[in-house]
Every structure is written in C-alpha cells, then in structure tokens.
Amino acid sequence: MPTFHQLVDPLGGSLALAALLAALPLILLFIMLGVFRTKAWKAAVASLVLSIVLAATVWRMPLDQTLSATAEGAFYGFFPILWILINALWVYRLTTETRWFEVLGATIRSISNDHRILTILIAFCFGALLEALAGFGAPVAITSAMLMAAGMKPLKSAAVSLLANTAPVAFGAMGSPVIALSGVTGIPLATISAMAGRQTPFLALIVPLLLVFIVDGRRGVRQTWPAAVLGGTVFAIVQFLTSNFFTVELTDVLASIVAIAAVLLLLRVWTPTAATPGAGDATAVVREAEAIAVSTEAMGARTRVGTAGEGGRATGTGGSTGSSVAAEGEEGAPARPSPREIWMAIAPYLVIIAVFSFSQIPAVKAWLTDTGGFSFRWPWLDVVGTNGKPVPSQTMRFDHLKATGTLLLISGLITLALYRIPFRSGVRIYGQTLAMLRWTILTVCSVLALSFVMNLSGETGTLGVALASAGGIFALLSPVLGWIGVALTGSDTSSNSLFGQLQVTAASHAGLSPVLMAATNSSAGVLGKMLSLQNLAVAAAAVGIDGLESTLFRRLLGWSIGLLVVLTVLVLLQTSVLAWMVP
Numbered sequence: 001m002p003t004f005h006q007l008v009d010p011l012g013g014s015l016a017l018a019a020l021l022a023a024l025p026l027i028l029l030f031i032m033l034g035v036f037r038t039k040a041w042k043a044a045v046a047s048l049v050l051s052i053v054l055a056a057t058v059w060r061m062p063l064d065q066t067l068s069a070t071a072e073g074a075f076y077g078f079f080p081i082l083w084i085l086i087n088a089l090w091v092y093r094l095t096t097e098t099r100w101f102e103v104l105g106a107t108i109r110s111i112s113n114d115h116r117i118l119t120i121l122i123a124f125c126f127g128a129l130l131e132a133l134a135g136f137g138a139p140v141a142i143t144s145a146m147l148m149a150a151g152m153k154p155l156k157s158a159a160v161s162l163l164a165n166t167a168p169v170a171f172g173a174m175g176s177p178v179i180a181l182s183g184v185t186g187i188p189l190a191t192i193s194a195m196a197g198r199q200t201p202f203l204a205l206i207v208p209l210l211l212v213f214i215v216d217g218r219r220g221v222r223q224t225w226p227a228a229v230l231g232g233t234v235f236a237i238v239q240f241l242t243s244n245f246f247t248v249e250l251t252d253v254l255a256s257i258v259a260i261a262a263v264l265l266l267l268r269v270w271t272p273t274a275a276t277p278g279a280g281d282a283t284a285v286v287r288e289a290e291a292i293a294v295s296t297e298a299m300g301a302r303t304r305v306g307t308a309g310e311g312g313r314a315t316g317t318g319g320s321t322g323s324s325v326a327a328e329g330e331e332g333a334p335a336r337p338s339p340r341e342i343w344m345a346i347a348p349y350l351v352i353i354a355v356f357s358f359s360q361i362p363a364v365k366a367w368l369t370d371t372g373g374f375s376f377r378w379p380w381l382d383v384v385g386t387n388g389k390p391v392p393s394q395t396m397r398f399d400h401l402k403a404t405g406t407l408l409l410i411s412g413l414i415t416l417a418l419y420r421i422p423f424r425s426g427v428r429i430y431g432q433t434l435a436m437l438r439w440t441i442l443t444v445c446s447v448l449a450l451s452f453v454m455n456l457s458g459e460t461g462t463l464g465v466a467l468a469s470a471g472g473i474f475a476l477l478s479p480v481l482g483w484i485g486v487a488l489t490g491s492d493t494s495s496n497s498l499f500g501q502l503q504v505t506a507a508s509h510a511g512l513s514p515v516l517m518a519a520t521n522s523s524a525g526v527l528g529k530m531l532s533l534q535n536l537a538v539a540a541a542a543v544g545i546d547g548l549e550s551t552l553f554r555r556l557l558g559w560s561i562g563l564l565v566v567l568t569v570l571v572l573l574q575t576s577v578l579a580w581m582v583p
Contacts, residue, residue: 002062003382006391006458008465010059019466021058022459025051025450026488029533033550034557040537040549041439044446051450055457061383066453068380072396073452077445077534079398081137081490083405085440085538088141090433091348091412092542097429098419103337104345105149110336111264114272115152116212116224120231122146123164124208125260128235131165131172132252133356137490137538138404139165139172142349144542152215154543159555160211162530162539166563167204167235169492169526170196171243171251173404174360177522178248181496185504185518189248194583195519197243197251200526201236202570203563204255208232210559223272230266235259249360348415355411359402372401383456392497393455440541443549444490444534451489464499468506475510475575478503478517479524479568483560487528490535495525512575516582520571527563530556 011018025047032043052070055061061069095101112118123143130139144161148154170177171193178196182189208228212220221228238255246254337345358364375397383391400406416426434441454460463484467477481503485495499521507517529535536549574581 001065001380001382003384004061004065005384006386006456006461007059008386008458008462010458010462015462015466015469018058018462021054022454022463022466024054025454025459026484029450033533033553037550037554039439039547040533040540041443041446043550044443044450044533048446048450048453051453051457051459054459055453059457059459059462061457065381065383066457068378069383069452069456070449072378072381072393072456073449074445076396076452077448078441080403080405081448081534082437082441082444083403084408085137085141085405085444085541086433086437087405087408087412088138089145089437089542090430091352091408091415092142092145093429093433094412094415094419094421094426095348097421097425100341100345100347100419101149103341104146105151106335106337107342107345108146108150112267112271114224115147115150116215116220117227117263117267117272118147118150118152119160119164119211119215120208120224120227121260121263122150123160123211124167125231125235125256125263127161127164128168128252128256128259129353131168132174132250132256133353133360137535138408140535140539141542142352144539148543154545155548155551155555156215158539158543158545158552160214161542162535162552162556163214163559164207164211165529165535166526167200167207167239168252168256169529170200170522171239171248172492175248175251177492177496177525178519180493181500181518181522184497184500185514187504187515187518191515191583192519192522193248193251194244195515196522197240198581198583199519199523199567199570199574201240203523203526203567204236204239205229205232206563206566214559226270227263227266227272231259231263234262344418347418348411351414351418352408352411355407355414356404359407365402368402369399373397373399381456386458386461391456393452436544436546437541439546440537443537447488447490447533451494454488460499461502464502464506468502468509471510472512474506474517475512475572476568478507478520479564479571482521482523482525483528483564485521485528486525487531490529490532492522492525492529495528496522513579513582516571516574520567524564524567524571527560527567531560 009015009018028050029043029047032038032046033040048070052066055066055069056063095104108118108122111121126146127139127143130142140158140161143164144157147157147161175193178192179189181187182192185192208231209221209225212224212228235255235258238258239251242251242254336342359368375395378394378396381394383394385391412426416423464481467481468474470477481499482495485499486492489495500518503517503521504514507514531553533549536552540546540549540552
C-alpha cells in the first residue's frame with residue numbers, strides 16, 4: 001500500500017483556511033449538541049462522516065486508509081474506554097439486585113444527610129481516588145451512581161460528578177497523563193510532574209465550592225464553605241507536595257485519602273447551619289427517573305427504579321422499602337446500619353480499590369504487562385507525519401489483563417461471589433447492561449473514530465500548527481489547545497500524546513518555556529473532560545438519562561470555559577511575574 005504523508009497546509013498557502021476546515025467536525029459536534037440539542041450518537045456520527053470526507057478530499061488521505069483509521073478509533077473506543085464503562089456499570093447494577101444498594105444509601109446518609117457535604121466527599125474526594133486508581137470513565141460512572149443512592153436527582157448527580165472529575169485528572173490512572181506527556185516530549189517526568197503540580201492544585205481550591213454552588217446555590221456556599229475549603233485545600237497541598245517531592249504515581253491516591261480524612265474529622269466537630277434535603281429526596285428521585293425512562297425510553301432508568309424497589313423489599317433491617325428510608329431521613333438523621341451491613345454495602349468499592357492497588361505492586365504490574373499484553377500494527381495503515389516518522393497511533397497496545405476494564409470485571413466477579421448472586425443472574429445483568437448502553441457504545445466509538453481520523457489524516461496537526469503560529473500570544477492559545485484535545489478525545493493522556501510535542505515546539509519558537517506549555521496542555525485539558533462526548537455519554541448512562549447528553553453539555557459548558565479562563569490567567573502569570581514557579 002502507498003505511504004500517506006500528512007500535509008500541514010493541504011490548501012498550499014492558506015493555513016488559516018485549512019485550520020478552519022480542520023475545525024469543522026468539532027464545530028459541528030458542539031453546535032449539534034449545544035444549539036440543536038441533537039442526540040449524542042447522531043452528533044458523533046455526523047461529525048465523523050464530515051471528518052472522513054475532509055480527510056479524503058482536502059487532506060488527500062487514501063479512502064482505504066481513512067476507513068481503516070475509522071475502524072482503529074472505534075476499536076480503541078471499545079477497548080479500553082467502553083470496556084471500563086461496561087464493567088463499572090455492571091458492578092453497580094449487581095448492587096441494585098440486592099438489598100445492599102439501599103443499605104449503601106442509608107450508610108452514606110448516616111455520614112451526612114446533606115447533599116452538599118456528600119458531593120464533596122463522594123464526587124470530589126472519593127472520585128479523585130477512583131480517578132487515581134482507574135481513570136477514564138470509572139470515577140464518573142461510580143460516583144454519580146453513589147450520589148443517586150444517597151437521594152440526589154439523576155441529572156444533578158451526573159453534572160456534579162463530571163465537574164468534580166477535573167483537578168485529579170492530570171495525575172489520574174496512576175499518573176498516566178503526565179507519564180505520556182514526558183514520553184512524547186522528552187522532558188524528564190519529575191520536571192513535568194512538578195510543573196503540573198503547580199497548576200492543578202489551584203483548580204482543587206475552586207472546584208469543591210463550585211460543586212456546592214451547583215447543588216444549593218449561594219446559600220450552599222455560605223453554609224458549607226468550611227468543608228469545601230478544607231477538602232479543596234488539603235487535596236491541593238498534598239497534590240502539590242506529592243507531585244513535586246514524592247512520586248507521581250501516588251499523587252492523587254494520597255491527596256484524595258488525606259482530603260477524605262480531613263473532611264470526616266471536620267464533621268465530628270462541625271455541621272452546616274442548615275441541610276439541603278438528603279434522603280427525603282428519594283421519592284422525587286424515583287419520580288424523575290420514571291419520567292426520564294418514559295421520555296427517553298432509557299431501559300437503564302426503568303431497571304434502576306425497579307431494582308431499587310426489589311432491594312427495598314429484600315431489606316431486613318433499616319426499613320422494608322426505599323420510601324421508608326426516605327421517610328426516616330425526613331424526620332432526622334437516618335439510623336446507621338450495623339457495622340456488618342456497612343461493610344457489605346461498601347464491599348464492591350473496597351474490592352475495586354483492593355484489586356487496583358494489588359495490580360500496581362511492581363512485580364504484579366510487570367507480570368500483567370509481560371504476560372497479558374501485546375502490541376500490533378493496525379492493518380491497512382501506513383501514515384508518515386510531517387517529521388518524516390511513522391505516526392505512533394498506528395501501533396496499538398492490547399493489555400487485556402491489566403486493562404482497567406478487566407480489573408473491574410474481576411472486581412465484579414468477586415462481588416458476585418460476595419453477594420451470593422447466581423452466576424446465571426450475573427450474566428443476565430451483564431446482558432442488560434450491554435443493551436442499556438447500546439447508544440452509548442455507538443456514541444463513544446464514533447467520537448474516538450473521529451479523533452483517530454483527524455489525527456491520522458493530519459487535520460489535528462493542521463489545527464495545532466495554526467494555533468502555534470500565533471507567536472508570543474501562544475501562551476493564550478496553549479490552554480485552549482489542551483482543552484480542545486481532551487474535549488475531543490475524552491482523555492488527558494490521549495491529548496498529551498496528540499499535542500504534547502506540538503506545545504513544546506511552539507513554545508520554543510515563541511520564546512516561552514517548553515516545560516510550562518507542555519504541562520499546560522495537561523492541566524488545561526482536564527477542564528475539557530466534562531464536555532467530551534464520551535464522558536457525557538458515560539455519565540448519562542450511569543444515571544439512566546440516555547439521550548440527555550446535550551442537556552448535560554449545556555449545563556457544564558459555562559463552568560468549563562470559566563475554569564479555563566482562570567487557568568489561562570494563571571499560565572500568563574507564570575510566563576511573567578510568577579515565572580519562578582516554573583521548574
């Protein structure tokens with residue numbers, strides 16, 4: 001097959017116009033979601049088709065290689081990304097088949113009956129721990145489900161879980177994003193880690209306050225700011241210290257655990273002056289889930305409403321139905337389940353933490369990598385970049401044993417045995433999970449196919465070079481580039497692999513610090529994750545509101561842009577008066 005050489009300026013002398021054409025699939029995607037409120041899978045497929053047409057006609061990529069790039073992206077969308085979501089959601093649905101789902105809700109509410117406090121503890125702190133251990137879509141899927149178990153409405157649960165999944169992302173999945181960034185740029189890992197650790201902690205200071213504001217507005221911030229400030233500050237300090245002076249792999253693990261401990265200790269001596277309805281919202285949650293199920297035909301929402309009722313009927317202690325737990329919460333703080341019930345209710349999450357922690361033991365990790373993975377060249381692709389070297393994304397790494405989704409599958413099998421659920425029932429629930437995610441699967445595969453087509457055809461490179469040619473004002477555009485990268489790929493690791501070297505090259509030409517601009521790609525990228533279509537689809541599927549991804553997108557767009565502006569100001573200051581912060 002003939003080698004395809006990527007073109008930076010396919011129009012020959014009009015880089016700006018070429019960049020505009022390269023951005024059209026992204027513009028179409030955002031307009032269909034944000035303006036026309038199109039279903040996510042339709043927007044993804046339409047943008048993918050446009051990118052294929054542009055790749056074949058404007059960037060002159062052979063059609064067979066364009067289609068092969070599409071297939072490669074779809075494959076990557078399923079493994080590892082959807083492989084994570086499917087198994088994470090399966091673990092969650094296993095809990096809804098037993099009474100332990102209701103016990104989990106009662107346990108969470110026994111810590112605090114205040115949704116604002118639970119948002120800080122679950123979405124921000126525990127979500128950061130899950131991001132550290134698993135990454136990708138697992139934190140959003142699991143924390144949004146836990147917030148629903150505590151009585152929060154589906155749409156709000158999804159929104160706060162997505163917004164919370166920002167500050168820890170740069171060091172998520174045991175430091176994968178910054179490790180990848182170091183690999184593609186050649187900058188020492190310790191230097192990159194230190195620089196990112198001098199940017200993302202500022203986000204950690206802000207995000208908990210924003211979460212409380214989303215849950216309960218200004219009143220919520222006024223009444224619960226001590227918990228939000230303490231959780232964010234402790235997380236930020238530990239994240240900075242660990243990333244700069246300890247080890248990148250454990251940055252978010254330590255930050256999240258210490259933050260959880262700090263907030264729990266605070267709750268021993270302080271409570272908010274007034275609480276938002278906690279368990280008392282359970283009936284409203286059921287009504288909303290039922291309405292969503294009818295309007296969107298989301299089988300997952302119908303199943304969750306039904307299984308919640310079954311779990312309540314099976315409950316031997318703490319009430320006979322979910323509504324009785326709600327009624328108890330309306331009268332005051334719900335009764336705390338027995339220690340054994342608490343351990344059983346949180347067992348799936350403890351199993352997940354244990355399995356992922358065990359997989360990170362150096363000897364185990366090496367064994368999983370050596371015996372459970374292999375690399376291969378994707379067929380019918382021969383693409384050479386503008387640097388004269390083969391584009392790295394043509395080589396796929398298939399780590400079927402140490403993959404996050406596989407570890408979640410193992411956790412699910414352990415949960416199956418722990419809860420004494422018949423294996424046949426587990427298989428049935430798995431099949432229901434796949435059916436529930438059918439449109440999410442199409443959405444994610446289409447978006448990743450779009451990403452690979454744009455990357456391999458040269459569309460992404462053209463867009464990046466056009467931004468880099470801005471010269472001295474590149475410091476303003478660098479965060480936007482990272483933000484776009486994660487919004488497109490859904491992964492800070494992928495965005496760093498895509499734009500990391502470009503950031504370094506552009507910074508050198510513009511007289512800026514390559515270390516600063518490279519780290520900015522990762523730190524700003526985390527703010528685009530809440531808008532990426534695959535993460536929106538993950539959140540919507542997890543709470544049973546399939547089809548409402550555009551609603552989530554509109555709710556989060558302003559917060560994402562606002563935080564991007566804050567980080568951009570910080571980056572500009574770090575190029576001048578705060579230049580001493582750059583290692």
